Amino acid sequence: MTRGSRPSRAVLFHKPYGVASQFSPLPGPADLSGFGIPKGLYAAGRLDADSEGLLLLTDDGALHHTLTDPRFGHPRTYWAQVERLPGPEALASLAGGVRLKDGPTRPCRAALLEAEPALPPRDPPIRRRLTVPTAWIELTLREGRNRQVRRMTAAVGHPTLRLVRTAIGGLTLEGLAPGKWRWLTPGEVEALRAAGRAARGPRRRGSAPGRRRSSSGPRP
Numbered sequence: 001m002t003r004g005s006r007p008s009r010a011v012l013f014h015k016p017y018g019v020a021s022q023f024s025p026l027p028g029p030a031d032l033s034g035f036g037i038p039k040g041l042y043a044a045g046r047l048d049a050d051s052e053g054l055l056l057l058t059d060d061g062a063l064h065h066t067l068t069d070p071r072f073g074h075p076r077t078y079w080a081q082v083e084r085l086p087g088p089e090a091l092a093s094l095a096g097g098v099r100l101k102d103g104p105t106r107p108c109r110a111a112l113l114e115a116e117p118a119l120p121p122r123d124p125p126i127r128r129r130l131t132v133p134t135a136w137i138e139l140t141l142r143e144g145r146n147r148q149v150r151r152m153t154a155a156v157g158h159p160t161l162r163l164v165r166t167a168i169g170g171l172t173l174e175g176l177a178p179g180k181w182r183w184l185t186p187g188e189v190e191a192l193r194a195a196g197r198a199a200r201g202p203r204r205r206g207s208a209p210g211r212r213r214s215s216s217g218p219r220p
Helices: 061-068 088-096 148-155 186-200
Strands: 010-015 052-058 076-083 109-112 134-141 160-168 181-183
Touching: 052 061, 061 186, 076 148, 088 109, 088 134, 088 148, 134 148, 134 160, 148 160
Parallel strands: 052 160
Antiparallel strands: 010 052, 010 181, 076 134, 076 160, 109 134
């Protein structure tokens, strides 16, 4: 993977709860500065501080564009712990698209997990109400809006208590403890690029490349 004459760099980071998806020289809430991530890398899509899971960082502008421009539709998978047990109707509503204040969501994959996933405990733990049971659902989205997963589950009557992004395309949390990161291999980067090209489809002959649009990417 190259960026001009210099090799591009990309890492996969397991962002813990309570950490902002940015580097900041100023004192304040925890950010990415304390995890040994190499300098010059920037998040391609964000996670709110109260969300956990996969965050991809790169210094490759073209790759960043591919991962954050909604036209490419990279799938992102989330596990959400929600209040009460969602029934078939709620799951069908999530899958078919939920009407939010900023418009209806795109169809997505929504499924109930049969058992609680094997995740590291959250620090601090969620606030449980003894009289209200919880369940875990899996959602795979191809778009990203501000706090989208939380708004979707709330819209169907099941507020999210804990949210973990478990996959970005074919990249997963496997082998990454909270607060740890690893380099992406050239093959993994190329797979992300290829998926973006496939999602966008062939460019019409003689057409000029579209102008890039600024985007912070999915931020559930």
